[in-house]
Amino acid sequence: MWGGITLATLLCLLLGRLAARVVPGGAVLVQCVLLLWAGAWMVPGFWRHRAAYRERYGRQAYRYLFYRFLVPFVVGAGTAVYFPVLVGGERLLPPVIAYGLAAYLFVTVQLIEVRGKEIFWDIEWRGFVYSVFRERGRVVSAGIFRWLRHPVYSAAMRFALALSLVRNNLPALSCAVLVAVGVAVWGRIEEGELKRKDTDYAMYCQRTPAFFVVRPVRFWRFLLTGEE
DSSP: OHHHHHHHHHHHHHHHHHHHHHSTTHHHHHHHHHHHHHHHIIIIIIIHHHHHHHHHHGGGHHHHHIIIIIHHHHHHHHHHHHGGGGOOOSBOSOHHHHHHHHHHHHHHHHHHHHHTHHHHTOHHHHTTHHHHSGGGOOOOOSGGGGTOSOHHHHHHHHHHHHHHHHHTBHHHHHHHHHHHHHHHHHHHHHHHHHHHHOHHHHHHHHHSOSSSOSOHHHHHHHHHHOOO
């Protein structure tokens, strides 16, 4: 399955690169299509069918949802995150600045993953299992979640931006910004339901930023040492 997802993602990347080269403004257009594709499979697809599939399939509901909706979403979203690295154009920033910022973001992504192993390697969180079987959901506010409500989404934003800085051109940066916007929109949709159903989560949102911290020095101390 994961091999198939990888091959499909690579194919989409190759087709996207080809389209970006032959169509005026093609990179941004391709990125918009990818994000709309991912959003369509996630929101009108997976998100809207959760209750019906649980009622119909019971304990097997997530399995059907995963193969019918989440697999196409993963292909589209994964392609969108990696696509900026394939986008060419005129140099935007001095290389030392662009590559320095890219290195900073890559390191940050890696450290966020290290400090958030419980979310990055837990299929129930990564795969939205809790949204189908709500009894498995829980509000976690320790570790990386003390600093960010959505560490995985934050890492995806940073990673796409870092890839765009490696290419160091305006179209690539625009594609990365579109990823950030798409992730932010999805985060708001997801949180809207969580806030309505869990007052603890609503309170958690009031004190914890979603994607980027407001106290970077303390956040970096946590990333480097694990001290909260």
